[in-house]
Amino acid sequence: MWEKKPLLLIALATAAILVGTTITMVLPFAWVNTETDRIASVTPYTPLQQEGRDIYIREGCNNCHTQTIRPLVTEVLRYGDYSKSGEFVYDRPFLWGSKRTGPDLARIGGKYPDAWHYKHMDSPRSMVPKSNMYDYAWLRKSTLDPVMSERKMKVLGFPYTQEQLAQLKGKNELDAVVAYLQKLGSDIAWRKAAEVTIVGELKNPYPDTAHRSMEEWEVIYSEHCAACHGGHLEGEIGPHLDGANYTDEELFSLIFNGIPDGGMPAFSSLGTNKVWKITNFVKYYVQGEDHP
Amino acid sequence: MEKPVYNTDIVRSFVHWSLLWGLVAILVGVIVSLQMVEPDLNFPPYLTFGRLRPIHTNAGIYGWGVGVIFATFIYMVQRLCKTPLWSNKLAKFQLWFFNATIIASAITLLLGYTTSKEYHEMEWPIDVMVVILWVVFAVNILMTILKRQEEQMYISLWYMMAALVGVAILYLVNAAALPVSLFKSYSAYAGTNDANVHWWFGHNAVAMALTAPPLAMFYYFLPKTTGVPIYSHRLSIIAFWSLIFMYLWTGAHHLLWTPVPDWVQTLAMAFSVMLIAPSWGSVFNGYLSMNGQWHQMKENYLVKFLIIGLTFYGLQTLQGPMQAIRSFSAFIHYTDWVPAHIHMGTMGWVSMISYASIYYLVPRIYGRELYSVPLANMHFWLTLVGQLVWSISLWVAGVLQAGMWNATNSDGSLTYTFMETMVEMYPYWWARAAGGFIFFLGIIIFIYNLFMTVRKGKDVVAPIVTAAGRN
Amino acid sequence: MDWAAILYLGVTFGLFAIFVAIVIHTCRDKHKETGEAPKYTMLEDD
Numbered sequence: 001m002w003e004k005k006p007l008l009l010i011a012l013a014t015a016a017i018l019v020g021t022t023i024t025m026v027l028p029f030a031w032v033n034t035e036t037d038r039i040a041s042v043t044p045y046t047p048l049q050q051e052g053r054d055i056y057i058r059e060g061c062n063n064c065h066t067q068t069i070r071p072l073v074t075e076v077l078r079y080g081d082y083s084k085s086g087e088f089v090y091d092r093p094f095l096w097g098s099k100r101t102g103p104d105l106a107r108i109g110g111k112y113p114d115a116w117h118y119k120h121m122d123s124p125r126s127m128v129p130k131s132n133m134y135d136y137a138w139l140r141k142s143t144l145d146p147v148m149s150e151r152k153m154k155v156l157g158f159p160y161t162q163e164q165l166a167q168l169k170g171k172n173e174l175d176a177v178v179a180y181l182q183k184l185g186s187d188i189a190w191r192k193a194a195e196v197t198i199v200g201e202l203k204n205p206y207p208d209t210a211h212r213s214m215e216e217w218e219v220i221y222s223e224h225c226a227a228c229h230g231g232h233l234e235g236e237i238g239p240h241l242d243g244a245n246y247t248d249e250e251l252f253s254l255i256f257n258g259i260p261d262g263g264m265p266a267f268s269s270l271g272t273n274k275v276w277k278i279t280n281f282v283k284y285y286v287q288g289e290d291h292p
Numbered sequence: 293m294e295k296p297v298y299n300t301d302i303v304r305s306f307v308h309w310s311l312l313w314g315l316v317a318i319l320v321g322v323i324v325s326l327q328m329v330e331p332d333l334n335f336p337p338y339l340t341f342g343r344l345r346p347i348h349t350n351a352g353i354y355g356w357g358v359g360v361i362f363a364t365f366i367y368m369v370q371r372l373c374k375t376p377l378w379s380n381k382l383a384k385f386q387l388w389f390f391n392a393t394i395i396a397s398a399i400t401l402l403l404g405y406t407t408s409k410e411y412h413e414m415e416w417p418i419d420v421m422v423v424i425l426w427v428v429f430a431v432n433i434l435m436t437i438l439k440r441q442e443e444q445m446y447i448s449l450w451y452m453m454a455a456l457v458g459v460a461i462l463y464l465v466n467a468a469a470l471p472v473s474l475f476k477s478y479s480a481y482a483g484t485n486d487a488n489v490h491w492w493f494g495h496n497a498v499a500m501a502l503t504a505p506p507l508a509m510f511y512y513f514l515p516k517t518t519g520v521p522i523y524s525h526r527l528s529i530i531a532f533w534s535l536i537f538m539y540l541w542t543g544a545h546h547l548l549w550t551p552v553p554d555w556v557q558t559l560a561m562a563f564s565v566m567l568i569a570p571s572w573g574s575v576f577n578g579y580l581s582m583n584g585q586w587h588q589m590k591e592n593y594l595v596k597f598l599i600i601g602l603t604f605y606g607l608q609t610l611q612g613p614m615q616a617i618r619s620f621s622a623f624i625h626y627t628d629w630v631p632a633h634i635h636m637g638t639m640g641w642v643s644m645i646s647y648a649s650i651y652y653l654v655p656r657i658y659g660r661e662l663y664s665v666p667l668a669n670m671h672f673w674l675t676l677v678g679q680l681v682w683s684i685s686l687w688v689a690g691v692l693q694a695g696m697w698n699a700t701n702s703d704g705s706l707t708y709t710f711m712e713t714m715v716e717m718y719p720y721w722w723a724r725a726a727g728g729f730i731f732f733l734g735i736i737i738f739i740y741n742l743f744m745t746v747r748k749g750k751d752v753v754a755p756i757v758t759a760a761g762r763n
Numbered sequence: 764m765d766w767a768a769i770l771y772l773g774v775t776f777g778l779f780a781i782f783v784a785i786v787i788h789t790c791r792d793k794h795k796e797t798g799e800a801p802k803y804t805m806l807e808d809d
Contacts (some may be wrong), residue, residue: 032485091482
């Protein structure tokens with residue numbers, strides 16, 4: 001039949017290819033990015049955010065960072081609420097990635113204050129010593145182009161104002177990347193929803209501080225808190241900490257749930273035990289005292 | 293009948309250039325593997341992991357993989373059709389345009405002009421070049437088939453024709469974009485749709501560029517090497533239809549647990565498992581063709597490359613479906629397991645078959661005996677060992693990191709922070725770099741051996757293939 | 764059963780029927796010689 005007829009063979013092969021193509025690739029357009037999965041609070045990128053996104057693409061950040069959180073227990077614990085289709089309607093192209101050499105960034109927006117990102121992008125290893133991410137301080141040297149940005153917004157069909165375009169002047173590429181990162185995953189109010197309500201009475205399991213325990217606790221503090229609050233609680237990106245200002249319970253709740261609007265991440269995923277240790281370290285740390 | 297005069301010059305040129313791009317791909321691969329363990333080896337803005345990694349993948353797929361496809365298809369189609377190439381001029385244009393496209397890709401990617409879509413990073417002007425290149429190639433091959441002097445069509449021709457059509461459809465659909473400037477465009481699809489279209493492309497580029505063409509080569513070069521026909525032509529036909537039909541359903545197995553509709557994911561999962569059948573149809577066909585010929589595994593370096601390459605194809609098509617199952621994907625996806633899987637396919641299957649094809653071609657396109665069989669054997673072992681070190685170290689790394697990502701304490705909190713899991717990867721990343729370097733030594737020896745063949749090889753005197761097998 | 768389910772079943776069985784037809788067409792005894800012929804002709808001297 002087709003064994004000796006190349007044109008017929010090609011036609012049939014094309015038909016075979018198009019069956020699966022039509023069903024799994026064309027058909028989903030009927031549901032995806034329609035009213036079915038629309039999320040009203042999701043907004044397009046501003047000119048500055050879109051510039052940041054384009055720099056993220058240019059530098060191939062997606063080779064090491066994913067941007068989609070799967071509905072799996074440990075993944076939601078680690079990164080935040082799982083990703084929803086409607087959150088990506090303005091993403092051209094999608095940036096879900098395929099490999100997590102570094103952590104997922106789908107919910108990075110609002111996790112840290114801007115200052116954290118600047119410091120981290122300037123020199124990732126100054127904050128995370130064993131990181132294999134290289135420095136992006138050089139992005140500060142390049143400025144943004146409002147003319148090009150306007151063309152981009154027109155092609156994308158995103159709303160923009162002349163004021164927003166004017167603001168691009170004087171900003172550099174790093175500003176744009178930080179603005180983009182702060183937008184990621186923050187269009188839905190997941191962080192408030194994810195906050196854990198602490199029920200019952202909180203009981204400090206380590207009420208009496210001992211010098212030996214302080215040493216162990218300091219290790220945990222250094223790993224999770226020092227990048228913002230300084231090695232001696234003196235404050236840098238985050239405020240200076242003085243344990244005397246808080247009760248045990250206040251400190252615990254602050255660390256456990258973070259300050260969603262204040263740029264302090266929640267540390268509930270560390271577990272209550274570690275959070276209590278940090279609480280006690282902050283509570284009983286004496287300025288100038290070291291626990292090598 | 294007068295013996296037709298085949299165009300071998302163009303085959304030679306494609307062999308040369310594909311080898312150069314293969315060398316570049318592997319070298320850049322070794323460099324980026326070192327950048328992952330030593331961040332100070334990144335030199336922004338151009339020489340960073342983020343920009344070099346797409347050069348590694350695209351040089352590998354489009355320079356090395358497609359270059360070998362061009363060389364072998366043009367060689368095979370003339371002989372299987374017993375007729376010269378339809379247009380030598382078109383082929384010559386194709387050669388120069390191919391190199392222009394690869395060079396333009398490399399330069400623009402270094403400059404940061406990228407769409408970010410994996411294995412399709414090149415911006416739209418280069419997409420246009422790729423489309424022209426592929427159309428020129430496809431027309432030349434198809435016209436040669438249409439004017440063939442041999443009525444029967446061997447299975448290799450089937451796979452070639454499917455690949456020509458398949459790559460064209462995939463590339464065109466996924467390339468659709470809204471240009472902003474010459475160097476910047478936005479995908480025509482958004483978010484979840486873009487992801488689904490892209491992995492429909494991504495997975496089937498593997499089918500149409502890295503599975504069907506190497507199968508065409510395998511089905512051709514194995515019997516030509518051993519002198520014994522394949523076990524069953526009809527089995528190869530059933531496997532052919534099943535393979536090209538089922539592959540296109542499976543793209544979303546790259547997107548399990550993402551916002552892509554569940555039913556698309558489920559179909560991808562089911563068809564991925566079903567794909568074991570046609571894949572192993574070809575594997576069995578290859579093994580059964582070796583009936584009574586297994587002694588050639590010891591005597592003939594070409595058979596070694598072909599059969600071990602086929603074995604990696606078999607393993608690849610078992611491991612792939614395993615990863616395409618939701619539960620296993622939940623555990624392993626996004627870890628180093630996945631690159632280990634891909635590299636078993638590219639270093640084990642595609643490169644082994646490509647090496648074998650070139651070894652087969654060289655005496656026939658140069659009229660020279662291979663300079664050194666011991667060197668070819670050494671090349672085989674370096675390739676095999678390099679690939680195994682590469683993949684096994686990252687399989688272990690992947691399982692380790694996945695385990696750490698999923699570990700929880702008794703109160704339901706996470707046992708490890710992300711960084712605690714990442715630092716555990718360093719020793720395995722070093723091992724991977726070592727594996728890549730061993731593989732790199734292999735291709736250096738290969739190229740040296742071919743170079744010496746051309747310069748100093750003995751002229752071929754006897755007919756290369758006799759009915760009893762190789763001479 | 765709703766129409767979607769019937770359609771789904773229909774498509775599934777339809778595709779399977781095509782597959783069976785291809786297998787029968789390719790493997791029937793009458794076809795054996797012509798079906799296997801290309802593997803011998805491809806071995807002829809180039």
